[in-house]
Amino acid sequence: MRIKTFGYFSREALISLRRNSWMVLASVGTVAVSLIIVGMSLITVMYANYVATYLESNVEIRVFLKTDVNEDNARALQDQIKSIPGVAKAEFINKDKALEDFRKDLGEQQNMIEALGGKNPLPHLYKVTTISPQDIVKVANKLQALQQTDQIKYGQGVVEKLFAITKWVRMVGLTVMVLLGLAAIFLIATTIRLTVFARRKEIQIMKILGATDWFIRWPFLMEGMILGFIGALIAVLIVDVSYAAFTDYILTELSFNIIGLNRDPRFLVSLGVALLGTGTFIGAIGSGISMRKFLRV
Amino acid sequence: MINFINVSMVYPNGTKALIDVSLRIAKGEFVFLVGPSGAGKSTLTKLIFREEQPTRGQILFNGKNISRMKPREVPYLRRSVGVIFQDFKLLPNKTVAENVAFALEVIEASRREIEKAVPDALERVGLAKKAGAMPSELSGGEQQRVGMARAIVNNPPLVIADEPTGNLDPDTSGEIMHLLQEINKCGTTVIMATHAKDIVDGMKKRVVALEKGRVVRDEERGGYGYED
Ligand SMILES: Nc1ncnc2c1ncn2[C@@H]1O[C@H](COP(=O)(O)OP(=O)(O)OP(=O)(O)O)[C@@H](O)[C@H]1O
Ligand SMILES: [Mg+2]
Numbered sequence: 261m262r263i264k265t266f267g268y269f270s271r272e273a274l275i276s277l278r279r280n281s282w283m284v285l286a287s288v289g290t291v292a293v294s295l296i297i298v299g300m301s302l303i304t305v306m307y308a309n310y311v312a313t314y315l316e317s318n319v320e321i322r323v324f325l326k327t328d329v330n331e332d333n334a335r336a337l338q339d340q341i342k343s344i345p346g347v348a349k350a351e352f353i354n355k356d357k358a359l360e361d362f363r364k365d366l367g368e369q370q371n372m373i374e375a376l377g378g379k380n381p382l383p384h385l386y387k388v389t390t391i392s393p394q395d396i397v398k399v400a401n402k403l404q405a406l407q408q409t410d411q412i413k414y415g416q417g418v419v420e421k422l423f424a425i426t427k428w429v430r431m432v433g434l435t436v437m438v439l440l441g442l443a444a445i446f447l448i449a450t451t452i453r454l455t456v457f458a459r460r461k462e463i464q465i466m467k468i469l470g471a472t473d474w475f476i477r478w479p480f481l482m483e484g485m486i487l488g489f490i491g492a493l494i495a496v497l498i499v500d501v502s503y504a505a506f507t508d509y510i511l512t513e514l515s516f517n518i519i520g521l522n523r524d525p526r527f528l529v530s531l532g533v534a535l536l537g538t539g540t541f542i543g544a545i546g547s548g549i550s551m552r553k554f555l556r557v
Numbered sequence: 558m559i560n561f562i563n564v565s566m567v568y569p570n571g572t573k574a575l576i577d578v579s580l581r582i583a584k585g586e587f588v589f590l591v592g593p594s595g596a597g598k599s600t601l602t603k604l605i606f607r608e609e610q611p612t613r614g615q616i617l618f619n620g621k622n623i624s625r626m627k628p629r630e631v632p633y634l635r636r637s638v639g640v641i642f643q644d645f646k647l648l649p650n651k652t653v654a655e656n657v658a659f660a661l662e663v664i665e666a667s668r669r670e671i672e673k674a675v676p677d678a679l680e681r682v683g684l685a686k687k688a689g690a691m692p693s694e695l696s697g698g699e700q701q702r703v704g705m706a707r708a709i710v711n712n713p714p715l716v717i718a719d720e721p722t723g724n725l726d727p728d729t730s731g732e733i734m735h736l737l738q739e740i741n742k743c744g745t746t747v748i749m750a751t752h753a754k755d756i757v758d759g760m761k762k763r764v765v766a767l768e769k770g771r772v773v774r775d776e777e778r779g780g781y782g783y784e785d
Contacts, residue, residue, distance in 0.1 A: 268662060465646055468606065469707075470636035471663035473629070 272479040273486055276455040283454060284487060287447035291491025291542055292498070294440030295535045299499035301433025302531065321400050321414040323386040329408045331355075334384040337408060341386060344402045346395030351387045358382045383410060441542060444491070448484050448546025455483060456550060481547050488543020489536060496532040503528065558584040558715065558746055559605060564614035566600055566770075574600040576770040577614070582748065584714070587741045589757050590750040591781055592767035598750035601767065602717045605748070606638040607631050619714075636664055639708030641718040645700045647692040647707075654679065654688040657706045664711065678706040682736055698729030705736055709745070716740055718749040722756065730756060757781040 277284050323341075325334050331354055341350040353361070359380050363373055390399050396414060403412050456463070466476050559582040566575040574597045582588055590598040603609040604616055607623055616624050623634055647656050654675055661671045679685045682702040692700055701721060708716055718737065722730035734756055741747045751757060757764060757780060764779030765772060774782065 461646075462648055465648065465659070466663045467632075468608070468635060468640050468646075469660045469663050470632045470634075472632045475663060475665070 269478045269482050273483040276458065276479070276483055277486065279458060280451055280454050283447070283451040287444060287451050287487050287546070288491040288494065290440060290444040290447050291488055291539050292494040294437055294444050294542075295492050295495030295539055296498050297433060297440060298437045298538065299495060299531060299535055300502075301429055301437065303499075303503060304429050305433065319389075319396060319414060321388040321390070321396065321403060321412055323388060323403050323406075323412050324410045325384045325386075325408050326410040327383045329384060331384060333408070337386070337406070340406070341388060341403065344399055346390050346392075346399050347388055348391045349387075349389045353385050353387060355380050355382045355384050358385060444488075444542050445546045445549065448487050448543055449550040451487065452480050452484050452547040452550035453553075456480060477551055480551055481544060484543040484545075484547025484550075485540045486543065488539040488541065488546070490539075491543075492536045492539025495539065496535050499535070500528050500532065558582055558586075558619060559748075560615075560617040561601075561604075562615040562617070564604065564611045564616060566597070566604065566609060567612045573770050575604075575611075575767075578767075578770075578772055580765065580772060580775070582746065584746055585741070585744055587738070587747045587760075587762045588749070589760075589762055589764045589779075589781075590748065590767065591752070591757060591764055591783070592773075593783070594752075595769075596767040597770045598767055599719050602640075602719050602748060602750055605715070605717060606635050606640060632664075636711065637713045637715060639711075639713040639716040641701070641704050641708050641716065641721045643720040643723040645692070645704045647700060647703055649692055651692075652688065653684060653690050653692065653695070653703050656692065656703055657710050660707045660710050666711070674710050675706075678710040681709065681739070682706045696729070697725050698732055701725060701729075701733055702736065705733070705740075709740055713745070715746045715748070718747065720751055721749065722751065722753055727755070734760065754781040754783070 325337075334354070335352055338350055338352055341347060359373075359382055362382070363370065366372055386403075388399065388403065390396050400412055400414055403409060463476055559580070561578050561580040564575055564578045564580075565573070567573050578597075578601065580601075590601060592598055600609060604611055605618065605623075607626065611624050614624070615622055618634065619637075621634075626634065648659065651659065657678055658671050658675045661674060666674075676685060676688070679688055682705050684699060684702050684706065687695065687699065687703075692703065695703070701724075705721075708718075716737070721737070722733050725733065730753060737747055737749065738760075761778045764774070764776050764782070766774035766782060
């Protein structure tokens with residue numbers, strides 16, 4: 261395609277976009293909303309997956325021994341625990357170490373430790389990890405059954421819930437996205453149809469003057485692609501701005517980063533590129549449909 | 558140049574517009590198509606630039622069978638046929654020069670070609686001074702001359718005019734006919750469908766008469782042959 265021809269196509273596309281401003285608004289808006297939902301659910305699903313995998317690989321069973329079990333007897337349990345089928349690792353933590361860890365976790369609020377008056381109320385404990393997450397419940401029951409065990413703790417059901425949420429977000433997101441995507445395609449197709457209709461006389465003259473089919477089609481295809489692109493641009497801006505605001509809030513207000521918030525600009529850029537590509541593609545499909553039906557050249 | 562071989566054309570609604578038409582038109586000829594309304598004159602011209610396709614028979618254009626032409630070849634056929642319409646078919650939002658240039662833009666001619674050919678064509682139809690005017694600012698005859706400039710701007714070997722004077726008064730029609738003759742003298746084949754008895758009788762050119770879709774008369778240096 262010659263540069264000049266490209267200029268002609270863009271000019272024609274822009275002129276007709278101005279002419280149908282209400283349809284343009286509707287189709288751009290729908291593309292934007294559908295892509296905002298796509299973007300947001302992508303981000304949500306990504307984090308939910310991340311958290312789920314993180315938790316899954318980090319689920320450990322903490323076995324708190326009765327306070328009357330002394331350190332030697334406690335250490336002696338190691339082999340017995342390790343011999344339970346499904347156990348991968350059993351790490352002994354004596355109560356002094358446990359207090360030390362607790363102190364570290366508290367950070368600035370050391371006065372809580374001082375309030376204990378130098379006594380250590382914590383028991384000895386084992387941190388047990390299993391070979392696979394499915395073994396957790398079985399192993400936990402065996403550990404509970406030991407006579408030295410006071411209580412055990414592990415993330416009962418958390419992982420399952422997280423995966424359920426991820427699945428749900430993915431499904432709802434996908435459904436809404438597909439429906440809105442179809443609506444966007446339909447609206448773009450209608451906009452293009454109006455343009456084709458408004459310019460049918462010109463199209464007829466172009467045909468008689470010997471314009472090729474693609475020469476006639478390009479402005480309409482470009483028009484649809486511009487619509488999709490503008491909608492996607494709006495979506496990218498909104499998703500990026502609200503994502504930045506969200507991570508800012510989490511990091512400054514809550515000052516902890518449990519889900520490993522990803523502030524990598526490359527991530528936002530590739531998300532943006534994907535959304536822009538999708539929007540432009542939706543636009544091309546919309547005008548493609550319209551041209552097939554109304555632009556028999 | 559043009560060879561119709563037993564061409565029949567039935568519209569999708571069943572109207573038989575042309576029945577078994579055979580016709581040869583040589584390069585450089587000037588041919589009038591006459592006949593009553595609905596005889597099939599417009600249909601015949603539309604078959605030549607493939608606005609319509611024949612139901613039966615073959616049409617050769619410069620030896621090429623256009624009834625069996627692939628759709629993507631059609632634009633190139635149309636580039637060698639300049640078409641002039643009764644209602645001019647100008648774009649109202651473009652100037653005279655832009656309307657003429659449009660014919661070259663859609664075939665992706667270069668800016669230089671356009672800058673040279675457009676003033677030339679406007680000169681030939683005597684509208685050089687109106688290049689910047691809008692079609693709505695012109696008389697009917699002037700608008701038709703713009704249509705002619707657009708039809709000849711890329712020097713097609715064939716010009717088809719379907720009732721080019723149908724909307725014009727006799728004096729203005731005379732100007733248009735004079736221009737068509739000029740175009741024909743430069744070697745361009747001209748086919749003109751018309752109801753204008755005076756013009757046909759005055760020009761003494763080949764006349765092909767159609768009636769109910771059939772060729773009923775084909776005379777060199779003929780007359781209109783019908784009482785209006
Ligand atoms: N697009 C169409 N669909 C169906 N029938 C058509 C179509 N165009 C023309 N016809 C019919 O075909 C026949 C020939 O029409 P055509 O336009 O070729 O006649 P014409 O000789 O040009 O008439 P006129 O002198 O009035 O322009 C007529 O009966 C007309 O009604
Ligand atoms: Mg006619």
